Amino acid sequence: MARVPVILTVNGAEQAEFVEPGALLVDLLRDKLHLTGTRTGCGQGTCGACTVLVDGEPVLSCITLAARANGTAVTTVEGIATGGVLHPLQKAFAEGFAAQCGFCTSGMIVAARALLDRNPDPDRAAVIDAISGNICRCTGYEPIINAILAAATDQRRTKSA
Ligand code: FES
Ligand code: FES
Numbered sequence: 001m002a003r004v005p006v007i008l009t010v011n012g013a014e015q016a017e018f019v020e021p022g023a024l025l026v027d028l029l030r031d032k033l034h035l036t037g038t039r040t041g042c043g044q045g046t047c048g049a050c051t052v053l054v055d056g057e058p059v060l061s062c063i064t065l066a067a068r069a070n071g072t073a074v075t076t077v078e079g080i081a082t083g084g085v086l087h088p089l090q091k092a093f094a095e096g097f098a099a100q101c102g103f104c105t106s107g108m109i110v111a112a113r114a115l116l117d118r119n120p121d122p123d124r125a126a127v128i129d130a131i132s133g134n135i136c137r138c139t140g141y142e143p144i145i146n147a148i149l150a151a152a153t154d155q156r157r158t159k160s161a
Contacts, residue, residue, distance in 0.1 A: 006070045010035070011079030019066045026050045026061035028069070029076055037077035037106045041135075048134030051107035052076050058114045060133075077106035080113055088151040088158070089113060098147035100138035108134050112148045120156055124149065 003018035010033060017032050029035045029052065038061060041049035045063040052061045053075040080087045089109050092098070099105040108131055115122055115130035122130070127148045128141075136144060 004067050006066050008069050008071065009073040011075060017066075021065075021067060023066040024062060025052070025054075025059070025064040025066045025069050025074075028066040029061060029074070035076045035078050039103055039106060041103065046135070047104070048107045048111065048131075049104055051110045051134065053110060053114055056114065056117060058111050058133075075110070075113075077110055080109060087113070088154040089116070089148065092147040092151040092154065093144070096143050096147040096150060098139060098143040104134055104136040104138075108136065108144055112151070115148070116152055116155060120152060120159075122149070122152055 001020060004021055005016065006019055006028065007014065007016045009015070010029070015033060017028060019028055026038055026040055029038050030040070038052055039049035040062055041047040043062050045060045048060065050060055050062040051058050053059070054064070054069060054072050081090060089112050093105060093109060111131050111134050112127070115127065119126060124145060127145050131144065131148070
């Protein structure tokens, strides 16, 4: 089958690839661009491990065709830190022991980043809602929710300083 061109920006860098028409975004990111921070868990849109941002919106890359990302800007967990400095979310996850096995962590951080981008001062309910599509089998969610709230506070403090 003829491959189709996909030109997109990933973590600020323009990328051009040819993919099978049915290729998935997660496979483009992991296999062709070697951005393996994005996880494949269920592969059917139920666990959230594969969450990336497409034009700022959280998307499940395991059920998104790579061709659909043509012309978009994609952010993966590798693009969350800037210039080698951890994002407040990454710092808060590390300091708050919000990752145990770590399998869900990149999807959680990406989903939380989308939340903080649209709502810098979320309450607990908003955080729970934002990660409601992301499954964690280890932490019981409390450390993750607390880390996201701590990151929001940290981010607001930094911006107002
Ligand atoms: S791997 Fe995509 S939702 Fe589970
Ligand atoms: S830390 Fe193991 S699945 Fe969340």
